[in-house]
Structure formats: structure tokens, C-alpha cells
Amino acid sequence: MEPGKQRKGYLGGLALIAILTGLYWGLVQAPPDAYQGEVQRIMYLHIPSILTAYLSFFLVFVGSCLYLWKREKRDDNLAYAAAEIGVLFTALTIAEGSIWGKPTWGVWWTWDARLTLTAVLLLIFVGYLMLRSLLEEENRAATSGAVLGIIGFLDIPLIHMSVYWWRTLHQPPSILRPDKAPWENIHPAMLIALTINFVAFMLLYFYLLSLRFRLGELHDEIKTRRMSGGR
Amino acid sequence: MGPWGFVFLAYGIVWTVILLYLLNLKRRIRRAEVELVRLRSAEDLERDAKA
Numbered sequence: 001m002e003p004g005k006q007r008k009g010y011l012g013g014l015a016l017i018a019i020l021t022g023l024y025w026g027l028v029q030a031p032p033d034a035y036q037g038e039v040q041r042i043m044y045l046h047i048p049s050i051l052t053a054y055l056s057f058f059l060v061f062v063g064s065c066l067y068l069w070k071r072e073k074r075d076d077n078l079a080y081a082a083a084e085i086g087v088l089f090t091a092l093t094i095a096e097g098s099i100w101g102k103p104t105w106g107v108w109w110t111w112d113a114r115l116t117l118t119a120v121l122l123l124i125f126v127g128y129l130m131l132r133s134l135l136e137e138e139n140r141a142a143t144s145g146a147v148l149g150i151i152g153f154l155d156i157p158l159i160h161m162s163v164y165w166w167r168t169l170h171q172p173p174s175i176l177r178p179d180k181a182p183w184e185n186i187h188p189a190m191l192i193a194l195t196i197n198f199v200a201f202m203l204l205y206f207y208l209l210s211l212r213f214r215l216g217e218l219h220d221e222i223k224t225r226r227m228s229g230g231r
Numbered sequence: 232m233g234p235w236g237f238v239f240l241a242y243g244i245v246w247t248v249i250l251l252y253l254l255n256l257k258r259r260i261r262r263a264e265v266e267l268v269r270l271r272s273a274e275d276l277e278r279d280a281k282a
Contacts, residue, residue, distance in 0.1 A: 218267060221267060222266055225270045
């Protein structure tokens with residue numbers, strides 16, 4: 001087996017083990033929340049999902065800046081791959097939040113600043129993917145994508161600060177607070193469940209990203225061979 | 232729906248969607264690899280014919 005494929009296999013295996021451990025801690029070991037009850041267990045997916053989406057769009061930002069600077073296809077491939085996976089995790093974050101919101105807030109959706117800005121983030125990057133698939137000229141698609149990717153990333157600081165700048169239904173951070181250490185804000189078993197799920201999502205993310213990046217490389221080689229062979 | 236119903240709905244949607252995306256990604260990679268093999272062998276045939 002090729003070393004690259006073997007490494008991806010190990011990463012996928014590690015991700016699977018971490019996901020199963022995270023499920024056990026999230027659904028069995030962690031106690032129910034004193035106020036929200038069992039529904040709070042959705043947070044073991046919701047928080048890692050949005051952090052994974054943020055990381056993904058940060059990579060879109062980095063890849064896009066590097067592409068505009070150096071014009072290397074590899075950087076554009078990274079940005080394109082990260083955008084697709086970022087869209088997946090943002091959509092999942094909104095779905096999880098909606099399912100948690102119904103029993104907790106009484107509504108599936110509300111036009112709260114943080115929720116709305118997250119929906120805007122999703123729409124921007126769905127637009128990014130559409131733009132990439134619609135523009136046929138490769139350099140133009142990559143350049144337009146890079147500009148949109150950089151603009152789209154600027155929504156993330158707004159999402160983060162929205163709970164401080166506006167009166168929102170979405171609560172401010174309850175674990176990472178400046179006044180207390182994380183373990184003072186949450187039951188240790190809940191913190192362990194959250195940490196394991198975060199690690200699981202990170203491993204899964206890099207596994208998916210490596211596969212999606214490989215797909216981009218394969219498409220590039222196909223295009224190059226077709227052009228050189230006139231097929 | 233009870234609280235566990237919401238929990239299983241969320242977990243079910245998340246892991247099903249991720250699994251479907253992973254399977255779709257692997258299918259796209261397989262398809263691209265097959266296409267690449269086809270292009271490489273066509274190039275080899277062309278080179279042999281010229282030689």
C-alpha cells in the first residue's frame with residue numbers, strides 16, 4: 001500500500017476509535033445537565049462541529065491568501081477542499097442547534113444575531129462552492145473563489161462577538177470564560193466528554209480533508225492530461 | 232418527542248450525514264482514479280503507436 005494511503009488509513013482508524021469513545025462518554029458517562037436535562041448532550045456534537053467549521057474556514061482563508069500571493073494550485077486546492085468540508089460542518093451545527101433549540105427555547109429557529117450570522121456564513125460558502133463549479137476557466141474560478149473565501153472568513157469574528165455586541169438569545173461562552181478555569185465551570189465528566197468529542201471531530205476533519213485534497217489533486221492531473229492529450 | 236428523542240435525532244442526523252459524505256467522497260475518488268488510469272493507458276498506447 002502507498003505510504004500516503006496507509007497514513008490516511010491510520011488517521012481514519014484513530015478518528016473512528018475517538019468517535020466511538022466520544023459517543024460512549026457523551027451518551028452514557030456524562031451526567032444530564034441540572035437545567036437542560038438530557039437534551040444538553042447535543043452540545044457534545046454542537047460545540048465540536050462549529051469549532052471544526054471555524055478551523056475549516058480559517059484554512060480557506062490561509063489557502064486563499066497564499067493562492068493570491070503565490071498563485072500555486074496546491075493552495076487553491078486546500079482552500080476548495082476546506083470550504084466543502086466547512087459547509088458540511090456548518091450545516092450540521094445549524095441542524096444540531098435547531099434540534100436543541102426546540103425543547104430548550106421552544107422554537108426550531110429564531111432570528112438571533114449569532115444564528116443569523118452563522119446562516120449567513122453557510123450561505124456565503126455555499127455561494128463559494130457554486131461559484132467554483134460554475135466558472136469554467138480555472139484561474140478565474142480560483143481567483144474569484146479566493147476573494148470570496150477571504151471575505152467569507154471575516155464573518156467568523158462577527159459570529160464570535162455577536163453575543164457580546166447584541167442582546168441575543170444565544171448564550172455567551174459558558175466554558176472558556178476569562179474569570180474562571182474551564183474545569184470550574186463544568187462537571188469533570190462533561191468536560192471529558194466534550195474534550196473527547198472535540199478530538200474526535202478534529203481527527204475526522206483531517207481525515208476528510210486529506211481525502212478531499214487528494215480528490216482535488218486527481219482532478220488537476222486529469223485536466224492536465226486531457227489538455228496535453230487533446231481529449 | 233421526549234428529551235432522548237431530540238438527542239437521538241441530532242446524533243442520528245450528524246453521523247448519517249457524515250457517513251454519507253464520506254462514502255460519496257470515496258466514490259468520487261475511485262471514479263477519478265479510474266479515469267486517470269484510462270487516460271494514462273491511452274497515452275501509453277499513443278506513445279507505443281508513434282514508436
